[in-house]
Amino acid sequence: MKTGDATQFLKRILKIKRMERGKLTVMRQGPSGPYYKLQCWENGRNFSRYIHRDQVPAVEEALEGYRLFRQLTDQYAQSIIDRTRAELAGESKKRRRLSRNRSGRRKRKPGK
16 A cells, blocks of 8 residues: 555545434334434443434434445555555565575584
């Protein structure tokens, strides 16, 4: 991974303006329309929040922002992992070449 690749991930992450965790669901249909709730896990507990139907588009946008954030950070992490593994594989090949050049045997002293 090049430095430019990392910069691209960071630029895309910085463009995310809203984030929210959880799942937005319709609780039930009322006479004036659906009633919504947002559920997520916080501090090891299930947390529910009621969402007014006027706020639904903004909450959906925030949920999409968090989904994109997670996707980008996962991709960034995988690219770093791939680079690390490639570097480690290159180092182990160098070590094998060096160990083959050194036989590890002691030279015999003349006369013995």
